[in-house]
Amino acid sequence: MLAAQFDSDFTKNAFRNYLKGFYAEHSRQMKFCGNTPELFGEWKESARQRVLELLSIDHLPVKTPEMQIINEVKYNNYTMKKIQYQTLPELVVPAYLFIPENCSSPLPTLLCPPGHGNGINQVIEEEGAYYKYPHAFAEAGYIALVPEHISFGERSASGQGECRFDHEALNLLGSTVIGYRMWELQRSLDLLESLPQVDSNRIGCAGLSLGGEMTLYLAACDPRVKAACVSCFLTSFKGTFLKEPHCTCGYVPKMARDFEHVDIASLIAPNPLMIQAGTLDPQFLADDAAEAYTELLELYQMLDAANLVTLDVFEGGHEFHLDPALAWFEQWFKP
Numbered sequence: 001m002l003a004a005q006f007d008s009d010f011t012k013n014a015f016r017n018y019l020k021g022f023y024a025e026h027s028r029q030m031k032f033c034g035n036t037p038e039l040f041g042e043w044k045e046s047a048r049q050r051v052l053e054l055l056s057i058d059h060l061p062v063k064t065p066e067m068q069i070i071n072e073v074k075y076n077n078y079t080m081k082k083i084q085y086q087t088l089p090e091l092v093v094p095a096y097l098f099i100p101e102n103c104s105s106p107l108p109t110l111l112c113p114p115g116h117g118n119g120i121n122q123v124i125e126e127e128g129a130y131y132k133y134p135h136a137f138a139e140a141g142y143i144a145l146v147p148e149h150i151s152f153g154e155r156s157a158s159g160q161g162e163c164r165f166d167h168e169a170l171n172l173l174g175s176t177v178i179g180y181r182m183w184e185l186q187r188s189l190d191l192l193e194s195l196p197q198v199d200s201n202r203i204g205c206a207g208l209s210l211g212g213e214m215t216l217y218l219a220a221c222d223p224r225v226k227a228a229c230v231s232c233f234l235t236s237f238k239g240t241f242l243k244e245p246h247c248t249c250g251y252v253p254k255m256a257r258d259f260e261h262v263d264i265a266s267l268i269a270p271n272p273l274m275i276q277a278g279t280l281d282p283q284f285l286a287d288d289a290a291e292a293y294t295e296l297l298e299l300y301q302m303l304d305a306a307n308l309v310t311l312d313v314f315e316g317g318h319e320f321h322l323d324p325a326l327a328w329f330e331q332w333f334k335p
Contacts, residue, residue, distance in 0.1 A: 023242055023256070025292050030258040030265055033186045037303055040269075047139055047259070048221055050268060054255050055179030055217070064190040065093075067272045077101050078138040080124070094154045095147040095188070096124055097140035099197060106199035108333035109133070109143040109192055111225070113185060113218075115209030116163070116247060119153015120146045123211075129319045130208060136322055140330070147188050149181050150212070151249070167249040177249050182217045189224050201226065208232055208320040209284075212276075220267035227272040227332045228326045232318050234275045235288035236261050262292040269296070270305035274328045278316040286313050295327070 010239045032043045052058070072081040081097045093132055100107060112134050123130050123146050134144040148155050151163040153296035156265035167177040185205075193200045204227040207215040212233030219228035237256040240246060265273065273296070292310040300309045312324045 018241060023238060026257055027238070028258070028260050028263060031175055031260070031263055032299070035302065040299070040303065043091050044269075046269055047263070050258060051217070051255075051264060051267070052221055054176075054252055054258065055182060055221075056175040057179040057183045059175070060180075060183050061088075062190075063187070063237075064194055065187050067097075067191060070094075075138075080135075080138070085187075085191055087184050091150075091184075093147050093184060093188070095145055096120055096134065097147075098134055098142075098144040100138055100141050100143070103143075103197050106202075107141060107197055108202035108204070108329070109145070109198045110137050110139075110329065111117045111185065111188060111203065111205040112144055112146045113181075113205070113207040113211040113214040114149060114152065115207065115211040117152070120148045121153060121157070122228050131170065131320055131322045132320075133206070133233050133322050133325070136326060137329075140326060141334075142329070143192070143195070144190055145192060147184065149182065149214075150177060151156075156162060163247060164248045167247075167251075171253065176252050177219065178213070178252055181214055182221065185214060185218045186222055186272070189222060193224070195313075200224070204329050204333065205226060206231065206325055208248075208328070209318060216261070216264055216268075219271065219273070219322065220264045225268075225270075225271070227329060229274040229276065230265070231276040231325070232278060232281055232284050234265055235277070235284045236292060239285060239288040240283060244283075260292075262295045264294065265296055266299055267297055270303045270308055272308045272328070274310050274312055274325060274334045276312045276314070276325065278314055278319060278321075280315070280317040283318065291311070306324050 058104050067083050067085045070082040072079050076101045078098055083097050084092050084094050086092050134146050137144045151166045170177050192198045205215045205225045206229035208231040212230040215228050216230050219225040241250055275289050275293050277286040279286050296309050300306050314321045
């Protein structure tokens with residue numbers, strides 16, 4: 001019989017092996033290949049437009065949302081307000097807004113997109129992984145905003161998260177849930193810029209895992225983000241989404257054909273960028289992060305900005321490395 005002539009292990013792995021070859025032949029079609037700042041500027045404009053095209057959110061409006069305060073909790077030197085704001089008539093974003101006390105002048109501000117899990121409450125309450133980092137930044141004198149993503153926490157109909165359904169439904173309709181989330185983060189930037197306490201020239205973004213992914217896309221696509229910390233995400237499509245199954249929301253159609261993680265991160269340059277990677281993270285490997293950093297460093301050097309990109313490899317797992325991240329933003333926002 002014909003089937004008996006084939007090695008079963010080869011047959012089982014054949015399509016995965018085919019994907020590796022397909023990636024090798026067709027990926028990174030929009031990689032920057034120039035060698036001057038002028039060529040980079042031209043590439044950056046066209047590449048950013050292409051990323052936005054792939055995210056498929058051009059049908060969504062641009063409108064600064066109005067904030068409604070639900071309640072507030074006072075801490076020693078800052079207040080945490082539970083708020084909500086509309087991004088569309090049908091969509092309401094619950095969020096936590098941290099405002100330091102006695103802010104007589106506009107303050108540096110951090111946007112804190114959550115990762116996969118239980119949403120904004122997990123970010124502000126969990127001792128592990130997130131280390132309550134919005135609280136730490138507020139204590140250090142930063143305004144911080146933690147908005148709830150579509151599909152998670154208080155925006156999950158089942159309470160268990162609808163990430164896969166929301167992703168696939170939007171794909172079927174010609175859009176992406178990553179795009180919708182980034183668009184809502186842009187509306188969060190609009191909201192922050194409307195607050196008199198916020199210094200719009202000192203807005204940063206920092207997130208873990210999916211929060212790191214959203215930080216990557218937002219900082220790449222919206223220049224209002226002046227500094228970024230991507231924690232436990234910035235590695236490669238090759239080493240993550242194309243190597244083993246991940247949440248389907250990260251599979252943006254055609255993205256890996258045109259770009260790698262490092263290409264998207266290149267759109268942040270020359271703004272300050274920290275990449276964090278835990279040596280014990282089983283999915284987003286520190287070696288892959290180091291490879292991306294090496295390529296980014298060459299770009300930043302060409303732009304005479306080598307000190308504006310850094311790699312923080314730490315002994316730990318899939319978690320936010322708080323102290324180096326805080327020091328990174330202090331370096332640029334409180335010189």
